Amino acid sequence: MQLTINGTSHEIDIEPDTPLLWVLRDEIGLTGTKYGCGVAQCGACTVHVDGEAQRSCQLQIGDLEGAEVTTIEGVGTPEKLSVVQQAWIDHQVAQCGYCQSGQVMQATALLNENDSPTDDDIDEVMSGNLCRCGTYPRIRAAIHDAAAKIKGA
Amino acid sequence: MGRAKTIARRTFLIGSAAIAGGVAFGIYKVKTPHQNPLASSLGTGEATFNPFVKITPEAITLITPHADIGQGVVHMQAALIAEELDVEFGQFETDFGAPDPAYWNTALAAEAVPFAAFDEGFGAETMRSVMGGVAKLMGIMGTGGSSSVPDQYEKLRTAGAVARETLKLAASQQTGVAVDALKTANGAVQLPDGTSLAYVDLAEAASGLEPVSDITLRDPSTWRLIGKPMARKDIPAKSTGTQSYGIDLNVDGMVYASTRVNPRRAPMNGYEANGADTMPGVSAIVPVTNGVAVIANSTWRAMNAANQIEFDWAPAPYPAEQDGHWEEVAASFTEERLDKEWRADGDVESALDGAEVIEVEYRAGYVAHQPLEPLGAIVRADEDGAEVWAGHQLPRFLQQKVAAIVGCAAENVIYHNQYSGGSFGHRLEFDNITLATEIAVQMRGTPVKLTLSREEDFVTDYPRQIGMSRSRGMVKDGKVESWSLDIATVSAARSQSGRLGVPVPGPDTQIAAGAWAMAYGIPNLRVRAYAVPELAPTSSWRSVGASTAGFFAESALDELIHAAGADQMEERLRLCNNAVHRKVLEAAAEMSNWGSAMGANQGRGVALVESFGVPVAEVVEVTNTDAGIKIDRVYVAADVGRVIDPVNFENLVQGGVIWALGHAINSEITYSDGMAEQINYYDAEGMRMYQTPEIIVKGLENADKIRGIGEPPVPAGPPALANAIFAATGQRIREMPFNKHIDFV
Ligand code: FES
Ligand code: FES
Numbered sequence: 001m002q003l004t005i006n007g008t009s010h011e012i013d014i015e016p017d018t019p020l021l022w023v024l025r026d027e028i029g030l031t032g033t034k035y036g037c038g039v040a041q042c043g044a045c046t047v048h049v050d051g052e053a054q055r056s057c058q059l060q061i062g063d064l065e066g067a068e069v070t071t072i073e074g075v076g077t078p079e080k081l082s083v084v085q086q087a088w089i090d091h092q093v094a095q096c097g098y099c100q101s102g103q104v105m106q107a108t109a110l111l112n113e114n115d116s117p118t119d120d121d122i123d124e125v126m127s128g129n130l131c132r133c134g135t136y137p138r139i140r141a142a143i144h145d146a147a148a149k150i151k152g153a
Numbered sequence: 154m155g156r157a158k159t160i161a162r163r164t165f166l167i168g169s170a171a172i173a174g175g176v177a178f179g180i181y182k183v184k185t186p187h188q189n190p191l192a193s194s195l196g197t198g199e200a201t202f203n204p205f206v207k208i209t210p211e212a213i214t215l216i217t218p219h220a221d222i223g224q225g226v227v228h229m230q231a232a233l234i235a236e237e238l239d240v241e242f243g244q245f246e247t248d249f250g251a252p253d254p255a256y257w258n259t260a261l262a263a264e265a266v267p268f269a270a271f272d273e274g275f276g277a278e279t280m281r282s283v284m285g286g287v288a289k290l291m292g293i294m295g296t297g298g299s300s301s302v303p304d305q306y307e308k309l310r311t312a313g314a315v316a317r318e319t320l321k322l323a324a325s326q327q328t329g330v331a332v333d334a335l336k337t338a339n340g341a342v343q344l345p346d347g348t349s350l351a352y353v354d355l356a357e358a359a360s361g362l363e364p365v366s367d368i369t370l371r372d373p374s375t376w377r378l379i380g381k382p383m384a385r386k387d388i389p390a391k392s393t394g395t396q397s398y399g400i401d402l403n404v405d406g407m408v409y410a411s412t413r414v415n416p417r418r419a420p421m422n423g424y425e426a427n428g429a430d431t432m433p434g435v436s437a438i439v440p441v442t443n444g445v446a447v448i449a450n451s452t453w454r455a456m457n458a459a460n461q462i463e464f465d466w467a468p469a470p471y472p473a474e475q476d477g478h479w480e481e482v483a484a485s486f487t488e489e490r491l492d493k494e495w496r497a498d499g500d501v502e503s504a505l506d507g508a509e510v511i512e513v514e515y516r517a518g519y520v521a522h523q524p525l526e527p528l529g530a531i532v533r534a535d536e537d538g539a540e541v542w543a544g545h546q547l548p549r550f551l552q553q554k555v556a557a558i559v560g561c562a563a564e565n566v567i568y569h570n571q572y573s574g575g576s577f578g579h580r581l582e583f584d585n586i587t588l589a590t591e592i593a594v595q596m597r598g599t600p601v602k603l604t605l606s607r608e609e610d611f612v613t614d615y616p617r618q619i620g621m622s623r624s625r626g627m628v629k630d631g632k633v634e635s636w637s638l639d640i641a642t643v644s645a646a647r648s649q650s651g652r653l654g655v656p657v658p659g660p661d662t663q664i665a666a667g668a669w670a671m672a673y674g675i676p677n678l679r680v681r682a683y684a685v686p687e688l689a690p691t692s693s694w695r696s697v698g699a700s701t702a703g704f705f706a707e708s709a710l711d712e713l714i715h716a717a718g719a720d721q722m723e724e725r726l727r728l729c730n731n732a733v734h735r736k737v738l739e740a741a742a743e744m745s746n747w748g749s750a751m752g753a754n755q756g757r758g759v760a761l762v763e764s765f766g767v768p769v770a771e772v773v774e775v776t777n778t779d780a781g782i783k784i785d786r787v788y789v790a791a792d793v794g795r796v797i798d799p800v801n802f803e804n805l806v807q808g809g810v811i812w813a814l815g816h817a818i819n820s821e822i823t824y825s826d827g828m829a830e831q832i833n834y835y836d837a838e839g840m841r842m843y844q845t846p847e848i849i850v851k852g853l854e855n856a857d858k859i860r861g862i863g864e865p866p867v868p869a870g871p872p873a874l875a876n877a878i879f880a881a882t883g884q885r886i887r888e889m890p891f892n893k894h895i896d897f898v
Contacts, residue, residue, distance in 0.1 A: 015433055022453035026409070031401035032394020034574070035452075036525045037607045041834040044525055072394030081393065088392035092384065092800050095808055096223025097391025098525040098574025104392060123843035130834060132525045132575050133223050134811030136845040138804060 003067045005030070006074030016062025021045045023061050024071060032072035032101045036130065043129030046102035047071050053109035072101040075108055084108045087146035095133035103129050107143050115150050117143060205312035206234060208320075208356040213240055213340060216250040219301040220546045221387070222524075222576035224863045225801045226301045228385040230309055232378045232797065237313030237371060239337040240352070242386055249570040302797060302861040303766075310370050318365035323358040324350050373795075383798045387572065398526050399543045399571040400604055407531060407600035408436065411455035412588050413462060414444030416612035417469035417827035418690060421445070429461040438462070441591045446603070448592070456606045469827030471688045478688050478824065479516075482621050485641040485685040492644075492684040493660035495669030499677035504635035508627045511716050513709055515624070516888040517642075517701040518821035519616035521829075521837055522694055526574020527610045528585035533600035534558075534593035538565030540600075543589075544573030546580045550653060554583050558590040577812070578693040581649065582615055608832045615649070616822045616829075617694030618642040620664075620685070622705035628717035633724060636675050638709060640665045640702050641683035645691040652690070667699025667762045667868045668706035672731035680706075689824055695812055696764050696867035703762035703868030704817075704875070704889060711758070711876040712885065721759050721876065722747045733792050733855045734761060734768040740790035740851050741770035752776065755785075758876025760869040766858065767793050767865035771810070773846075773873040777881045781896030784814060784846040784874065792853040793860045799852065802862055807848045809866030815840025817871035819892045844897065 001012055005028060012023060019038075024030045024047070036044030038057045045056040048070040076082035081089070084107050094100045103126070110117055110125040117125070122140055131139070207214040215238075217230035231247050234240075317337050324342040325332045327350070334345050341349040373380070390396035415421050421444050429447060430438050434454035438445050445462065449455035472478050530543035532555065539559045545551050545568075552566040559566070573580055589603040605613070620642025627635040644661040664682035671680075694700060714724045722742050729735045738761050741747075751757060754777040761770045769791040776783045787810050796802045820837035822829045831837045852862075875886045878895060886894050 018453055022451065025401075026451040026453060029403070031397065034525070035400065035527065035604075037834050038456075039607070039833055039835070041838075042525060076393060078389045078393050078395060081389075085392045089384070089388050092388055092804060094385075094388050094391035095225065095804060096524065096526070096573060096575040097387065097396050098223075098398060100391050101394040104394075126842040128841075130525065130839065130841065132523065132577070132812075132839060134808030134815070134840065134845075135804065136811060136840070136842045137807050137848055139842070140845075 001061070001065050003061075003064050003069060005069045006071060012061060014061060016060060018061045019057050020047070020049075020059040020061055020064060020069070021056040024056060024069075030071050030073055034098055034101055036099070036102075040128075041130070042099070043102040043106060044099050046105040046129065048105060048109060051109075051112070053106050072105055075104065082108065083149050084111065084142070084146045087142040087149065091138045091142040091145065093135050093138040093142050095135055099129060099131045099133075100135075103131065103139055107139070107146070110143065111147055111150060115147055117147060205309060206238065206316040208316070208352050208359070210353055210356055213245040213352060215245050215247050217247050218250045219305065220249070220544060220548075220570055220573065220576075220580070222544065222546065222573045222580060224301075224805060225385050225387070225798070227387065228383065228801070229302065229797055230305055231386070232383060233305055233309035234313040236376055236378045237310045238317050240340040242384070244340040247386075302793075302859055306859045307370075311368065314368040314370055315364050315366065318368050319359050319362055320352050320355050322362055322365055323355045327355070327358055379797055380795065380799070382800045385801060396572060398574050399531070400526055400529055400574070402531055402542050402571070402602070404531055404533065404542065404600040404602070407602045408448050408596070409450065409452045409455045410446045410448050410589070410592050410601050410603045411452065411459040411606060411609070412441055412444060412446045412603060413459050413464065413609060414441065414588070414613060415464070415466040416829060417466050418471075419443065419467040419469055419827075422465040422467055424465065425463040427461045427463055429458040432458045432461065439592060439595050441588050446588065446592045448596075448601070452602070452604045456604070459606070459609075469689075469824070471827070472824070473827040474825055475823040478619055479621075481688055482619060482641055482643075482685050485683045486623060486639055487683070490641070490683045490685065492664055492682045494679065494681045495665050496678055496680040498675065498679070499635070501635050501637045501677040501679040504677040505625055505627055505637065508635070510625050510627055511713060513624050513712055513885075513887065515622045515705045515708060517620050517704060518823065518889060519619045519689065519691065520694060520816050520820050520889075521611060521614040521616050521822050521831065522577045522579035522692075523611060523614060523834070523837070524573070524575025524577055524579055527605045527607055528579065529602065529604040530585050530589040531600055531602045532586070532589040532593040534590060534597045536597060537561050538567070539590065539593070540567045540569070541586065541590075542569045542571060543586060544571040544576070544580055545586065546576060551583065551586055554587055555590045558587060559594055577695040578697070579614065581693055583652065584613060607834070611832045611837075612829045614822070614829070615690050615692035618645040618664075618691045618698070618701060619688065620701045620705075622702075622709065624705070624709035624712075626709070626713040628713055631717050631719050633675055633710070633713045633717055633719075633728065635677035636710070636713060637679045637681075638668060638706060639681045639683060640668060640705055641685050642698070642701055643685045643688055643691050645693055645697065647684075648687055648690045649692045661698075663698025665702050666697060667703035667764055670763060671706060672734035672761070672763065672768065673710075673725070673728040674730035675728060695809070696864040699762055699764040699868035700813070700871075703760070703764070704871045707760035707762060707869065707872035708875050708885075708887070711760075711872070711879065715879075720748070725759065725761060729761075731768070734763070736853055736855050737761065737768045737770045737790045737792050740853060741772045741788050744788040744790065744849055744851060745772035745774070745786075747772065754778070754881060756877045756879065756881025758873045758878070758880055760872035760876060762868040762872070764865040764868045766856075766860045767791055767862065768856075769865050769869045771866075771869040771873040773870070773877040775874070775877045775881050777878075778898055781898040782878055782881070783898050784844065786847045786849065787814070787870070787873070788849045788851075789866060789869075790851045790853060791862065791865055792856045793862050793865075794856040795854050795859045796852040802852050803850045805862050806850045806852075806866045809862075809864070810848050810870050811840045811845060813867040813870030814846075814874055815844070817874060817889050817891055818844075818897050819890050821890050
């Protein structure tokens with residue numbers, strides 16, 4: 001089967017019930033997308049599929065024929081940061097950082113839809129992403145800041 | 154200034170060594186029983202041996218031996234060296250260094266001594282230095298107990314200063330300019346005429362010199378880095394998915410493994426493969442202690458197959474049902490189980506005799522650690538050694554554990570510490586390491602990557618201690634007059650050190666930590682700790698004993714103050730008998746505008762708990778909504794002596810409060826049929842974004858000693874919240890997790 005990951009087309013030959021998460025990590029070698037719970041509870045595995053934030057641990061590869069997948073590696077790099085990633089650095093969000101790929105992907109999807117999210121909007125969209133280190137106050141601030149930058153741009 | 158000099162001279166022997174065209178600087182205790190690792194590196198030419206500062210013609214490397222479990226300690230350690238060395242972030246690399254006794258942690262052992270951290274009397278100081286010696290002998294090199302900052306504060310600055318002065322000497326010899334006329338900045342020695350000599354170009358010359366040991370640590374007023382907001386160097390990688398954790402590593406030729414072991418912590422009687430062995434990619438099912446490992450060609454295939462297997466597990470060595478655990482705890486307030494009477498001011502028995510006694514009982518259940526990166530490890534066992542890649546807090550013990558299984562000397566275990574996706578105490582345990590090693594010795598030469606599924610991680614986690622408290626108190630004339638606080642918990646320290654093979658001498662300092670040393674002068678005050686015999690095995694959980702004892706103490710005190718009819722803040726301030734603690738309380742009162750009017754459904758609660766030497770006062774504000782309690786705001790004041798990085802400090806304090814409150818409201822581990830009933834985050838969520846209050850933080854610097862901040866923000870959170878709920882609703886919550894008794898939104 002074929003799907004596009006970060007703009008590159010991939011032919012994948014694997015059991016169709018394999019979660020996208022593990023295809024990304026073990027087959028393609030894109031390890032920025034994290035395994036945290038495997039059951040849609042933590043959001044560490046969040047990627048964009050056809051522009052929408054999805055839990056990659058819940059998507060079977062067999063259902064993704066032709067899909068466009070964007071992972072954390074596809075939204076920006078240390079050399080070329082996305083606005084959201086820059087805000088994450090400006091606000092010194094990360095502690096252990098393990099949840100942050102998923103947080104950035106979820107926040108990016110939120111800001112793609114809504115460039116002026118309220119605190120309630122943030123609660124609604126971001127509450128599925130666990131951060132065991134408790135960086136939520138900084139995530140909130142970084143999202144507001146990124147929103148302001150996106151609007152100002 | 155004079156003092157710093159004396160310390161450097163008396164306490165440290167300064168060493169340096171030539172290494173492959175460069176120079177390495179380390180510092181060692183004068184009477185060290187350990188080999189000077191730099192000296193031995195001379196012979197072998199090992200460029201990556203044990204210095205804190207290593208300079209070669211190519212690069213400057215700072216060694217940061219404390220494990221980074223999210224607390225930013227790599228950055229902190231580098232900043233301490235860089236402050237004195239005059240290098241900037243970006244000009245050097247960091248490395249965890251190989252495990253070596255020279256990196257002993259003096260501060261960690263100091264906390265094992267049974268004196269209040271704030272007790273600076275002669276006895277306490279002597280005992281602390283004796284225990285420090287013990288840690289040195291054991292070469293613990295551990296990260297935990299918020300000990301990284303106290304351990305490294307002076308050592309690393311000294312290492313940086315020695316390197317700087319030696320490089321200046323090298324420059325002076327090379328140019329003929331007097332050392333006094335030289336300056337350093339930006340990784341270079343600067344001559345009076347403006348010429349810059351880069352450290353990397355001086356490395357070779359410096360390697361031939363006796364290191365300069367007559368150094369003076371800089372006055373804090375001149376610091377460029379310490380105390381100023383810093384930008385952690387790991388954060389760009391952690392914001393772009395490019396930080397590699399243990400779970401992300403790939404070692405050539407590795408196979409993937411997932412384990413299932415008896416969640417009842419007992420042997421496996423047998424299993425039915427159920428086709429797991431013939432699933433795609435699966436190469437073997439191999440035995441491990443109390444269970445099996447599935448070996449496959451991907452993590453997913455290994456986990457998936459492991460879930461197909463049906464097991465016959467032997468029964469648990471502890472009560473199968475949770476009620477049995479509570480019964481044992483409740484039965485532990487006896488003479489035989491008295492671990493220690495920690496505090497006996499006045500005469501509490503006589504005072505309570507015949508008085509109107511306020512009696513309350515509190516409970517705190519088991520709680521899992523569950524950092525977001527599940528445990529795992531990569532291990533390759535060779536014929537006479539092994540190589541290990543994993544994030545861990547006790548590297549020296551890790552080497553011993555692996556060596557015992559491989560059948561080799563501990564020195565032959567090459568260990569690569571990794572950035573960890575959190576720990577909270579979980580990475581002080583070894584099961585992931587030993588299981589991976591057990592698999593690896595069955596296929597020597599092949600690297601094995603073990604990754605636990607979240608479910609497996611939950612059921613094999615060693616949770617926080619379970620415990621109860623019984624409080625009896627008496628108030629008089631609007632004041633708290635007499636109070637007896639008895640605390641009974643299992644001993645996480647003994648459980649943990651039993652697995653470590655290092656018995657803890659004397660009483661367990663953690664059972665009543667955060668309670669017995671409370672900075673309150675109550676005329677009759679007694680605190681006793683009772684040790685519940687081992688039930689389900691337990692371990693250190695962020696802030697350890699104070700996470701339960703602090704809740705017991707500050708909630709029960711709240712009840713007494715309420716009974717006295719006094720204001721919660723005023724009475725605590727009146728009772729407070731330590732100037733540093735008082736300032737912390739006063740700061741929290743001021744920040745929260747304590748006493749100002751609140752809405753009808755709102756309430757405010759306060760708690761003051763000392764944890765690992767750091768007094769922390771928290772004020773929590775809640776609203777009682779139709780749907781449940783909303784935590785609105787938390788004000789935190791903490792005194793760590795000196796704040797190294799105010800940004801990271803705030804982040805860690807906020808995270809600590811979120812950790813504390815999230816678990817206090819909704820998380821526990823309970824046992825049924827001998828197994829943990831909670832197997833994934835839906836059973837024990839912790840806090841999520843929508844529940845997160847605004848958290849306002851203030852760091853104070855009145856204490857003499859510098860302390861870490863990883864754990865201290867935790868213990869005061871739950872009692873401050875419970876006290877706020879009482880203020881808002883009139884309902885006392887006497888058991889964690891609180892959602893057993895009240896709803897939260
Ligand atoms: S791993 Fe997918 S939501 Fe947790
Ligand atoms: S930063 Fe550690 S889990 Fe979020």
